Amino acid sequence: MANVVVIGHSFVKRLDRALKGSWTNLGFHDDPTNIAVSCVGKSGGRLPDVYAREVTDRLRVQIADLVLLQIGGNDLYCARIEDAKDSIVNNFLSIVEWLALGLSVVRIGILQLFYRRSTRHVSVHKYNETVDYVNSALKAKCKTLNSVFSGAIKA
Numbered sequence: 001m002a003n004v005v006v007i008g009h010s011f012v013k014r015l016d017r018a019l020k021g022s023w024t025n026l027g028f029h030d031d032p033t034n035i036a037v038s039c040v041g042k043s044g045g046r047l048p049d050v051y052a053r054e055v056t057d058r059l060r061v062q063i064a065d066l067v068l069l070q071i072g073g074n075d076l077y078c079a080r081i082e083d084a085k086d087s088i089v090n091n092f093l094s095i096v097e098w099l100a101l102g103l104s105v106v107r108i109g110i111l112q113l114f115y116r117r118s119t120r121h122v123s124v125h126k127y128n129e130t131v132d133y134v135n136s137a138l139k140a141k142c143k144t145l146n147s148v149f150s151g152a153i154k155a
Helices: 010-018 047-051 053-061 081-102 124-142
Strands: 002-008 035-041 066-070 107-110 148-150
Touching: 002 010, 002 053, 010 035, 035 053, 047 053, 047 081, 066 081, 081 107, 081 124, 124 148
Parallel strands: 002 035, 002 066, 066 107, 107 148
Antiparallel strands: none
């Protein structure tokens, strides 16, 4: 059986509740009875939360064949967005290394950061422009790494 773990912010937490028992709707091409999907989501989650005990314990107990990271948008949601964008890319790469080398995760996917329709600390335009920058930088970096992909999952 293939084990998939989705780690992220509040969207992942809500996804887990919304799709409980109906993971076949995610478009996995394999026989859905051979895939176990679990989620670890934290409201307001940021990249350092990936290292939290809850995530680490889950990945040690349930060896993951694939980890999907849907996190990072809250890290950009700050007044110092220009300073944050490059550190976010580097933090993602550190997490990928930790997952692969420290927890023996076979395949890792960094899912795209989402646009926002409203923001408090920075203009919507600047936030969404930075999302494009981070998504592009991650996609380029992941092309050079084995067993890591970035972007939307193709159904």
